[in-house]
Amino acid sequence: xxxxxxxxxxxxxxxxxxxxxxxxxxxxxxxxxxxxxxxxxxxxxxxxxxxxxxxxxxxxxxxxxxxxxxxxxxxxxxxxxxxxxxxxxxxxxxxxxxxxxxxxxxxxxxxxxxxxxxxxxxxxxxxxxxxxxxxxxxxxxxxxxxxxxxxxxxxxxxxxxxxxxxxxxxxxxxxxxxxxxxxxxxxxxxxxxxxxxxxxxxxxxxxxxxxxxxxxxxxxxxxxxxxxxxxxxxxxxxxxxxxxxxxxxxxxxxxxxxxxxxxxxxxxxxxxxxxxxxxxxxxxxxxxxxxxxxxxxxxxxxxxxxxxxxxxxxxxxxxxxxxxxxxxxxxxxxxxxxxxxxxxxxxxxxxxxxxxxxxxxxxxxxxxxxxxxxxxxxxxxxxxxxx
Numbered sequence: 001x002x003x004x005x006x007x008x009x010x011x012x013x014x015x016x017x018x019x020x021x022x023x024x025x026x027x028x029x030x031x032x033x034x035x036x037x038x039x040x041x042x043x044x045x046x047x048x049x050x051x052x053x054x055x056x057x058x059x060x061x062x063x064x065x066x067x068x069x070x071x072x073x074x075x076x077x078x079x080x081x082x083x084x085x086x087x088x089x090x091x092x093x094x095x096x097x098x099x100x101x102x103x104x105x106x107x108x109x110x111x112x113x114x115x116x117x118x119x120x121x122x123x124x125x126x127x128x129x130x131x132x133x134x135x136x137x138x139x140x141x142x143x144x145x146x147x148x149x150x151x152x153x154x155x156x157x158x159x160x161x162x163x164x165x166x167x168x169x170x171x172x173x174x175x176x177x178x179x180x181x182x183x184x185x186x187x188x189x190x191x192x193x194x195x196x197x198x199x200x201x202x203x204x205x206x207x208x209x210x211x212x213x214x215x216x217x218x219x220x221x222x223x224x225x226x227x228x229x230x231x232x233x234x235x236x237x238x239x240x241x242x243x244x245x246x247x248x249x250x251x252x253x254x255x256x257x258x259x260x261x262x263x264x265x266x267x268x269x270x271x272x273x274x275x276x277x278x279x280x281x282x283x284x285x286x287x288x289x290x291x292x293x294x295x296x297x298x299x300x301x302x303x304x305x306x307x308x309x310x311x312x313x314x315x316x317x318x319x320x321x322x323x324x325x326x327x328x329x330x331x332x333x334x335x336x337x338x339x340x341x342x343x344x345x346x347x348x349x350x351x352x353x354x355x356x357x358x359x360x361x362x363x364x365x366x367x368x369x370x371x372x373x374x375x376x377x378x379x380x381x382x383x384x385x386x387x
Contacts, residue, residue, distance in 0.1 A: 028081035028100045028185075029118070032060030038074050039063070043370035044084050045317075045358045050091025053360070054110035055370050056083035062096065064110045068363040069377065076112045077104065082188070084204075086110075089194040095216060097189035097202050105216050116216045119185020122208060125221045127177035134170040141167050193237035195245070201261055203234035203247065211261055226255065226264040238278035238285070244300060248275035248287050256301050268304055270295045277328075281320045284341035288315040288328055298342060309336065310347045317358040319367070327367055327383070329356040335369075337383045348383050352376060 035041055043057035053065040055072075060083060062075040077083075081099040088094035088110070096104045101119025106112060144160045180186070187205040194200035202210045202219070207228045210219045228234075232250040239245050245257040247264060252272050255264040273290040280286075285301050288294045291314055294307035315330035320341065328336040333350035350356075356371035359378070367383075369376045 028060075028079055028102070029115075030080050032062075032074075032077040032080050034074060035059075035061060038374075039072055040374040042372050043357070043374055044082070045086050046360045046368065046370045047086045047088050047094070048360065049088040049094055049109040052091070052109050053368070054086055054088065054094065055375070056086045056096050056098070057370070057374075058082050060098075062086075062110060062113060069368050069375065072375070075106075075110055078113060078115050079104065084188060085191045087192045087194045087200070089197050089200075093194075093197055093215070095192050095194060095200060095202075097192040097204070099188040100185040101187060101189060101204075101208070103189065103192070103202055103210075103216065103219065117202075117210075117219045119187060120181075121219070122187070122210075122221075123177065123181040123185065125210075126223070127174070127181055129221055129223045130170065130174040130177040134167070134174050137163065137167040137170050190233065190235050191237050193239060193245075195239050195243070195260075199260065201237055201245075203237060203249075205233045207231035207234065209234060209247075222261070222264075225262055227266055228253065233274075235274065235276050235289075236278045238280045240280045240285075240300070241282075244280075246278050246280065246285060246301065248278050248289070250274045254287060254301075267301050270304055270306075276314070276316050277318050279318050279320055279326065279341070281324070281326070281341035286318070286326065286341065288318060290314050292330075292334075294328070294345070296342070307345065309345060311336075317356060317369075319359045319361060321361040321367065321380075323361075325380075327359050327378075329359055329369055329371075331355045335378060335383060346385075350376065350378065 041057055041061050043055050046055040053069055055063050060077045060080040062077050063072045064075055065072045079102055081102045083096050083098035086096040092109050094106045094110055101122040103117035104113040105116040141163050144163055189202045189204035192202045198215045200212050209222045211222050212219050232253055234249040236248045245261050247255040252269050254267040256267055257264045275287045276289040278287055283298055283300050285297045292309045292312045294309050295304045296307050297304045313331045313334040315328050318328040320326055324340050326338040326341055333353040335348045336345040338345045354371050354373040356369045359367050359369045362368050365380055367378045369378055
């Protein structure tokens with residue numbers, strides 16, 4: 001869930017400009033076809049549903065394993081959209097998100113899935129938000145114009161001009177929202193996190209951020225609760241054990257929420273590149289991303305420091321294992337390991353040189369990674385340098 005899925009990143013530019021879009025929408029909302037060798041298909045994320053493992057990937061692929069990754073079978077999925085992330089707050093109930101604004105729900109531990117939300121609903125809610133913002137700003141501008149008629153101060157004229165510019169931006173945003181609704185569902189969700197069986201969040205491209213309080217029966221946009229005027233992409237969500245939420249994204253975006261995700265406060269600007277993933281452990285928060293950049297806070301995000309990384313490979317996924325060890329991975333088969341959340345990272349190059357997007361601890365002390373070439377079992381003894 002922490003990985004910002006390489007497939008989604010590589011195809012994002014294509015997806016948002018693909019034509020004809022209606023043909024694309026028709027394709028993504030058809031059931032996923034059976035695949036012959038599901039373990040070698042491109043996969044984007046992996047999660048646990050109790051003792052079961054569930055992985056998601058390209059063309060609506062969802063696979064499950066009940067023997068800790070020794071064998072896998074494909075689940076029934078009603079879409080062919082690339083799926084980018086998966087989250088199971090309980091062994092039975094889970095959610096997966098992906099392209100075209102797709103949100104899927106499972107009641108049986110990932111064995112079967114139902115479409116719960118899609119890009120059509122996303123576009124309708126965004127249009128509703130932009131219309132509301134335009135109407136609000138129009139009212140404020142009208143009031144200021146009446147006040148300006150009775151005042152000739154430079155301050156009132158400057159404020160009026162500023163509000164008029166904001167109104168122009170709002171008009172353009174509403175026009176874009178109308179066009180998006182006409183074109184059809186396109187933009188992908190890139191991460192999903194359920195903090196309980198009822199409360200969850202889905203985030204993605206162009207500032208999409210949605211919240212549910214009823215297990216996905218309804219999803220509502222949170223555009224007004226977070227500062228992102230440029231609509232940068234959101235890539236990753238994470239939660240601490242006591243309920244603090246973190247969100248990372250494009251252009252160094254990093255936020256924290258202390259009220260269950262109703263509002264988000266922008267944290268220190270660490271750098272201008274993308275932060276594809278987040279991990280939390282006790283008071284530690286680790287953010288990682290483009291060109292191997294890693295940042296760490298040991299006080300829940302108040303103060304951050306850059307972490308030494310012997311490579312410059314981009315990092316797309318990671319996990320805190322049951323042992324407390326931290327594993328990060330990314331392009332070119334790179335795997336980084338630290339003994340603890342505050343430890344030093346050492347680098348290991350997997351022989352496949354594939355690009356990994358997510359990782360999870362296995363039952364036998366190994367870790368299971370997913371990526372462009374499907375599943376890959378990584379030996380922790382080799383990563384530790386044990387004899």
